[in-house]
Structures are given as C-alpha cells and as structure tokens.
Amino acid sequence: MHPLDAKALIKKLSPFMEEDSEVFRELVSFLGQGAKVDVHHGDLSKFLGHRRLYRVIRLKGESYKDCVYQLVDNYPESMDALGMLRYYKAPAGPVRWEEVEAAEIAMGNELTMASYGWMPDAWTLFERGGDNTQDNESDEHELVAILAFDLGE
Known part of the structure; x- marks a missing residue:
C-alpha cells in the first residue's frame, strides 16, 4: 500500500490518532x-478499536525467534494485549522463510489464545533496502510489535 493511502486509511479508522505519533508512523510502516x-486491512480496523491504548516495542536479535522470546x-504486558500487529525486518541477503516460520510458531506457543485473544494478530516482513528500512546493511x-490494550472504564 502506498504510504499516502496507508495514512488516509489510518486517519479514517482512527481520526484522533496524531500523525506524528510513534504508533501512527509504525502503522504506516506495517x-x-x-x-x-x-496484510488484510480488516486487521487494521479490528486493531484500531474503540478505547484502546497502544505501545510500540522494537527488538533486535540473532534470529526472528530470538526477537520473539525477548518480547515474551x-x-x-504483551500477554495482556488485545491485539498485535508486527513486522520483521530481514537481515541483508535472501529471506530465510523457515526462520520466520519458527518465530511465528514460537509466538503462537507463547501467546496462547486464552491469554491473548488474537484480535487481531497479523504480521509481515520487509527485506533490507525497502522503503521501510533505515539501515540497509x-x-x-x-521485530517491531505494535500492541493494543484495553483502555478500561
């Protein structure tokens, strides 16, 4: 999705979210x-629900799975999230999909449906050198995780 389209969609779904906020910028990246x-845009509409707080967590590690375990x-508090949108940034070189799969299996094993809720739980991946990366080498x-929490009463 083009960044201008992403911004318009986020503003439509969450009109009071500040465009210069960290959460807004990371949603545009996602x-x-x-x-x-x-990424299915329905995940974004579920994520940007009513009365939510958001948190961005950035992790670096030797593997995607290492990043997942750091998160857990x-x-x-990630166990109390209502939903999570996340993206992986691949190291330089070809994407090793089996490593991404191992990380997502670990995520599923650690964040059980009973405690997490999976509403929504979506991920994507970017290679180095794309529009979304600062450090190409x-x-x-x-792993960049954007978490949504219930604001409460």
Missing part, C-alpha cells in the same frame, strides 16, 4: 510498500 506478506521474556534480525 501497511507499507514492499511487504513480503500481504522482557515485556510480559544490518545483519541483525528485527
């Missing part, structure tokens, strides 16, 4: 051009 896995171990795996 929806951005160059994604290796198509170092950010236990990094050999680190990265």
Whole structure:
C-alpha cells in the first residue's frame, strides 16, 4: 500500500490518532510498500478499536525467534494485549522463510489464545533496502510489535 493511502486509511479508522505519533508512523510502516506478506486491512480496523491504548516495542536479535522470546521474556504486558500487529525486518541477503516460520510458531506457543485473544494478530516482513528500512546493511534480525490494550472504564 502506498504510504499516502496507508495514512488516509489510518486517519479514517482512527481520526484522533496524531500523525506524528510513534504508533501512527509504525502503522504506516506495517501497511507499507514492499511487504513480503500481504496484510488484510480488516486487521487494521479490528486493531484500531474503540478505547484502546497502544505501545510500540522494537527488538533486535540473532534470529526472528530470538526477537520473539525477548518480547515474551522482557515485556510480559504483551500477554495482556488485545491485539498485535508486527513486522520483521530481514537481515541483508535472501529471506530465510523457515526462520520466520519458527518465530511465528514460537509466538503462537507463547501467546496462547486464552491469554491473548488474537484480535487481531497479523504480521509481515520487509527485506533490507525497502522503503521501510533505515539501515540497509544490518545483519541483525528485527521485530517491531505494535500492541493494543484495553483502555478500561
């Protein structure tokens, strides 16, 4: 999705979200051009529900799976999230899909449906050198997780 289209969609679904906020910028990145896995826009409408708080967590590691375990171990509040949109940034070189699959299996094993809710749970991946990356030569795996929490009463 073109960045201008992504911004318009986010503003339509969440008109009070500030365009200069970290969450807004990361949602634009998540929806951005160059994604290796198509993202369903219905996930965004579920994610931007009424009375939500959001948090962005950035992780780097030796593997995608390492990033997932950092999320679970170092950010236990992720277990209380209503939903998560996330994207992986591949290190330089070809994407190793089996490593992405291992990370997503680990995510599913750690964030059980009973505690997480999976509303929504979506991910994509970007290669180095795309519009969404600053560091085109990094050999680190990265995970950017955007979490939604219930604002409460």
